[in-house]
Amino acid sequence: MGRTMKEDLEAVVQRLKPLFPAEFHVVAAYAESYHQHFAAHMAAMATRQLDKRDTYMLLVWVQNLYPNDVIKSPKLAHELQGIELGSLLPAKEIQRLEATFLTKQVASAKELMAKALKEELQHWDDDVQPQQLDGHYHNELTIDVMQIISQSLDMAEEITADLGEQMTRPLLTELAAFLRSYLSAFMKFLENGEKKRNYRANVIANINNCLFFRTSMVQRWQSLQDTHSHVLHPLDELKARGYDALLQSLLLNLKPLFERFTQTQWEASEEILEEILAMVAESLPEFTGLQGCLREELVGVVHLHLVKEYIVQLSKRRLVLKTPEQQQLLAQRVLNNADHIQSFCAEKGSKATWLDPALPKLAEIIRLQDPSAIKIEVAAYATLFPDFSKDHLSAILAIKGHLSSDEVWSIQSILDLSTTGLRDPAHSLFSLIKVG
Incomplete structure (x- = not known):
């Protein structure tokens, strides 16, 4: 017509x-x-x-x-x-039809996304190996869901740009609900699917999905980086849970090696660290199925674990050194080990450079003898790591057996000054370390 x-x-x-x-x-x-x-x-x-x-x-x-x-x-x-x-x-008739269209289109998108997830879950249950694209594991869930989203938005925008804007909010609401369902299903898979032959490959594929989802969604909606950033939270959680699953056996195997630090009074720390890093290096090839930036991020998680566990062993109050010579020897060992960890992790792709000063500056606190100089170093350390508490400091100062209780109290008082907000809260180190 x-x-x-x-x-x-x-x-x-x-x-x-x-x-x-x-x-x-x-x-x-x-x-x-x-x-x-x-x-x-x-x-x-x-x-x-x-x-x-x-x-x-x-x-x-x-x-x-x-x-x-x-x-x-x-x-x-x-x-x-x-x-x-x-x-x-008439305008009223158009408004009625637009409201009907929005309701039906959003409901259709919800139904289609649920169907896509159900089909993907069936692949996990059937232990289907994920496809590989350019050497990286992936599945079709991201493509399917983003096509559903894009088609719904394109249809609305083809009617009017304003209707496309109206479609965005309810569609984002449904997308957020879908991602929560996706996360819930993935967590159940982590709990129940560990014995499946393609378990780890599917975990890697779903971690890769997080990158594809985030990239596609931010390209479509710039506001996801600010006003609607909550929509992306399930992806961050899914990725973190996936990393934990992939690293679980490695971190368990590293634990007895780290415990040997205190048993040997740190004299063989370099040899122990060599064993630790060799074990890490042996495990990394398995993660080549991750997208490059995600593999770097995973190595960053390992980097954080190595630094954290090293500090845990320093903080166990089993090592008390009363002479400056002993303290300087330990400080040098810590410094050497820190350099080894840093260079190893950087070589393997870690971008977690914020961790680089964590051990060297602790070594400096151990090396220094003058309480005033120690206070200056502690104050600087707290600006780098605001979650460094008095309890953590007390555990490190316990190594320095020559300090009096008054001197320890005086040094700790420097942490009464607020350092909140001086560093990205996403970079937590000492909040992961319990001392007692």
Whole structure:
């Protein structure tokens, strides 16, 4: 009908207009007549029980195709300029249809996303090995869901840009609910699927999904980085749980090696650290299925664990050194080990450079003898690591057996000054370390 109307009006302009006097306004007469008949037909259609697709087609004709592709088409725009044809449907009827379209389209997107997740869960249950793309594990869930989202938004925006904006909020709400369901299903898989042959490959594929989801969603909605950032929280949790699952056996195997530090009074610390780093290096090739930046992030998690566990062993109050020479020897060992950890992790891809001063500056606190100099170093340390508490400091100062209780109290008092907010709260180190 629209094409017929357009072609007929073009014929009026090309063939009939030259045959009539200008005062007859022949183009306007035909356009108004066609418009009235077309509007009557549209009004009749709008009263019917329309499904989602029909509602969309009706709206896209009324709001987009008719005013833009017909009325403003190259051959007609000039001729119809100044003719007040109006809308094919009353404003209230358009609002009703738009509300119906939004409701049905969002419900459809919700249903399709749930179906996509159900199909992916079946693959996990059936122990299907995930596909590989450029050497990295992946599954189709991200692609399916983002196609569903994009299609819904594109349809709304094709009607009007404003309707596309209206679609965004409810669609983000459903997307957030979907990601929570995805996280819940993934956590159940971690609990129950460990014995499956492709368990770790599927864990890696879903961690990769987090990157694809985040990238695709932020490209579509810049606001996800600020006002709607909560939508992405399940992805952060899913990724963290996935890292924990992949690293669980490695970290358990490292634990007895770290405990040997205190048993040997740190004299063989370099040899023990060599064993620890060799074990880590042996485990890393398994994670090549991760996307590059995610593999670097995983190595960063290992980096954090190595530094944290090293500090845990220093903080166990089993080592008391009363002479400056003993303290300086330990400080040098800590410094050497810190350099070894840092260079190893950097070589393997860790970007967690915020950890670099954690051990060297503790070594400096152990090395220093003058309480005033120690206080200055502690104050600087607290600006780098605001979660460094008096309990943590007390455990480190316990190594320095020559300090009196008054001197220890005086040094600890420097932490009474607030350092909150001086460092990114996402970089937590000492909050992971319990001392007692």
